[in-house]
Amino acid sequence: MLSPDPRGRPAPCRSRSARGQPRVPCLSAPTYQLRSAVPPPRPRFRPPDDSGRHVVGARGLWERSCRTSVAGRFGNGCRLCRLVRRRLAVAPCEPIRKWWHPAPRLRLQAQTSQNGRVLRHVLDARQFTRQWLEEQLFPSTLELQQTPTDRLEKALAGKRLFYLFYEPSTRTRVSFEMAATLLGATVHGIDSHEQYAQDERLEDRIRVLNEYPHDFLLIRYDQEGGASRAASVSGVPVINAGDGPGQHPTQALLDAYTLWRELGRLDGLSIALVGDLSYQRSTNSLAYLLSQFRDLSFYLVSPQLLRMRDEVRDHLTKSGAKIEEVRDLRAVAGDVDVIYVTRAQTTRLEHARRFESDTGKYTVDADVLARLPTHARVLHPLPRGPELPPEFDADPRIACFRQAANGLYVRMALLSLLAAETAQAAV
Amino acid sequence: MLSPDPRGRPAPCRSRSARGQPRVPCLSAPTYQLRSAVPPPRPRFRPPDDSGRHVVGARGLWERSCRTSVAGRFGNGCRLCRLVRRRLAVAPCEPIRKWWHPAPRLRLQAQTSQNGRVLRHVLDARQFTRQWLEEQLFPSTLELQQTPTDRLEKALAGKRLFYLFYEPSTRTRVSFEMAATLLGATVHGIDSHEQYAQDERLEDRIRVLNEYPHDFLLIRYDQEGGASRAASVSGVPVINAGDGPGQHPTQALLDAYTLWRELGRLDGLSIALVGDLSYQRSTNSLAYLLSQFRDLSFYLVSPQLLRMRDEVRDHLTKSGAKIEEVRDLRAVAGDVDVIYVTRAQTTRLEHARRFESDTGKYTVDADVLARLPTHARVLHPLPRGPELPPEFDADPRIACFRQAANGLYVRMALLSLLAAETAQAAV
């Protein structure tokens, strides 16, 4: 994160390259003045400094990011660079350091194909580095989101995305389809009702799809590990759009981006994860992704029988996050920056609650909202059930529709970055 | 309508603008000679004048419409104007009266969005004025229908239509998809089998779709009022593609256009609506739409238990149409200009007939066709069952496939006009 240290000290340059060049933009080295200030459109939150959580906000972040990013982070041919420069209305003053641009890249499962190309897949939220989020995905998404639709560069022209869904999906498919189309790609696919897992081995299907000239395969499978199985036989980048109770990494990306947009930071947050946490790939992936950030506190608000999986909890604990289990959302609503509610898989949740003496409380109601700080946000991956009643939608802290909107742009940025990686690997 | 008065007297100029300009083309003021006569391709019917129903026919209508329409109804930038002028091979002789063009517009449910734009939805057949049908939709449809496919202007280039169907559809979806594609738009959507109403609130889904840059939302819902609910939260024009037993306004538009093309007029028609009239959104919408025309007689041919809804009957009566209920189509076949047959929802219809002493007669058979006047037409919204047996398809009075064909062009015209409205509202 570009924000100062949550303890209040100025943020040091966190890493240096082999040549001693700062890898992440450094607060002490602003190079350009903004000619036209471009404040982000949404209301920003700046909590008191004494809270121990100094938040710069997206606008401050944006300004400093702009001032420094042009000084050499990106190459002349980089789309993001061009966009940033156009917005700043400045010309780059230094020779572009070509060695810099490719450095902070996706730490994706790499696979060497027969022709020696390195192939990359998006399978697991643990693949993404903090650096990649902050320096590539988030700025790229922000740019795309602030560009009028009809001026979007057709960065994926001539590319073909194929989706293969073994479970129904609407939001994920629709947003990926729109993302790819807006960037010039064509989309085809197979919906869940057209097939059954027992019809044909997943690996066979992926091998056949590899015989056709696809550029991305978007897979939703009904069992954990489906995307990895697909990637193991695919020479085309596989994107995991959910594999049973496993993961949903692109959902985690859009959730993290939403927090960054809404709160201006990801370090030092206090987050309540609410609902059925044992079968929710969204919360799994989000926990994995956020574990890279500092000073996080998680309240896991779920029935005892639907606790978050041990492996995810262990991962969080090892990464230094504080974890606390609670049964009543009201007990912690006053202390959190984020409530992340998941769909009440009603049957399972009801069943679990019946066996517990403390029936718990997993709904965002008037009581919870009254205790929730004004700066906090409520997220929900949608579709929602009674756990987030629509009568509070006018409350600006309910961010679930802005979250869904962000999904489109996060996916556009992800596809663009993947395509750039693939093109680079092919050179 | 542009036809002379059904009583045989020449049609007067029916309305005048505030400045005294004729609003509808006037028979006494032809301005241009057609250099190249462009007769409509289909056989025309001209019944004897003494029938009290003088029908001009689409050709006469077209010629007079052409001669007068250039004299100032449309602006220089109007696509329809350009097409008409190209066809007539004439140049406009008068200065274009800019005040005229935007006047006769859709009387759609208007909604002021957050940014002050006026938004329009297509929800109910009662929205459309007679003037809009005659001056905008029908001529525009006719032009599109007579333009070779590969010369169609890409009036919707860069637009995106999204369909959201909670009930199966083939004809409606396919024709809208083709219409949008032919005009340059891209189409994505969610089919009925991919979702269930209980999965997610319709309003939530519409709100999410509004977060993506769509230009039209085409909704088919399984309950009455679905489209209105969608429109209430949508900043994007919503088009009702059928809401349970409620309405299907674009079906009514294509039905009315078909009557106009086939019979040359909509005033003074005698129409038999046949079948299950209580659950048929097609007949509801058609009745609402036609109620604006003069001297109509409706024969409602249905079992007693499946009568047309009271609200629709009342609307027709108040608008001055004559209504008569009958149980046997043969009794009225000799007196009608139009038989509009609807699908026999067999189970329900059979059930209804079992409880009635008079079992009724709701099928177009040889007996009915023998009594039917030669100028009359049989329409059916399709798909058809035994109520319209295929062995009579060669009879030129069976117009159901021409009716389906018209659907494509009516929908193209509707989308074009909506897009123009939206663009105008945005200025």
Next chain:
Amino acid sequence: MLSPDPRGRPAPCRSRSARGQPRVPCLSAPTYQLRSAVPPPRPRFRPPDDSGRHVVGARGLWERSCRTSVAGRFGNGCRLCRLVRRRLAVAPCEPIRKWWHPAPRLRLQAQTSQNGRVLRHVLDARQFTRQWLEEQLFPSTLELQQTPTDRLEKALAGKRLFYLFYEPSTRTRVSFEMAATLLGATVHGIDSHEQYAQDERLEDRIRVLNEYPHDFLLIRYDQEGGASRAASVSGVPVINAGDGPGQHPTQALLDAYTLWRELGRLDGLSIALVGDLSYQRSTNSLAYLLSQFRDLSFYLVSPQLLRMRDEVRDHLTKSGAKIEEVRDLRAVAGDVDVIYVTRAQTTRLEHARRFESDTGKYTVDADVLARLPTHARVLHPLPRGPELPPEFDADPRIACFRQAANGLYVRMALLSLLAAETAQAAV
């Protein structure tokens, strides 16, 4: 075929036109030298000459085909000609014989439409002549397969393909969709889950689709004869994508092309058709298609209760092929050039085997592969079941994924040739 006679003698010019010009390229008349040798990418097989089955291999075939084909087979405007010439980097030395090009055309079910155009449908594998396969489909497919995806000519730009599936399909739909899209066409359609045969008569649906400007209708129906019924009312070319237990002609085309690519010839092959042969449209169509080639031996390896239909067997016998029925694949594995395995429709096959004293053997296992000659190939239309276990996929004789890949290019070539036929018929 361009290969020498299987008996070892040099191939004669097999046919002459009315003017005495050789119709098929003649081995004794090579005209050009290849400047840049373009060997096909896959490993080739050349069995010993004394086997009585001298196989030239695709490379030799290609070279001779190139040298001779430019000498006048195709016209200046022919896409294939241009591609061949570009690849050979030579200019044609003779005046182009215009009379030649259109001669060897699809022998398709022709139908004279109302406007006098000859319409062609793809309904039955018996429609295709050997000449058309060898001189049009196979070379055209090969060219498309060797052209980089981004350099494909948009031969179908502005065309519209519509698929109408009453049975699920993935491979056929996906490959046709990709084929049409790569050549510039747009694709829409109705999937099997969106409809039921009882909803609407197939003929009605086809008539409505004919009212919209489609260029191809791709039909999969759940009963035999569906495609023919569709063609009987269609003015747009209908392509049979499988009609119940009837035929699947485009599958046969890709199977034949795969054999030609893998083995270099179609004459003189010894082929085992394995599995449930009574309900398999793939094996029906392949048998019909191959029956035009010389000196074929078929081993029909199926349970007694699931024998190949009499009509197909009779057709093969009349065409001169040798037929032998066996119950154990291992008994003939050492003698065949091709094993064509079909999916074990497990329930039916198991049922059939239970009633037979000899339970038979219909699986490609280690035993079968040990006996199979090194030059032989195993094909499977996919999806596969236990009859072709994935553990042998590394064996280069297992060709089923290359076969699936070929499907894309065969369908591209077919659509291109159909479009050219239609354009020619329209002139």
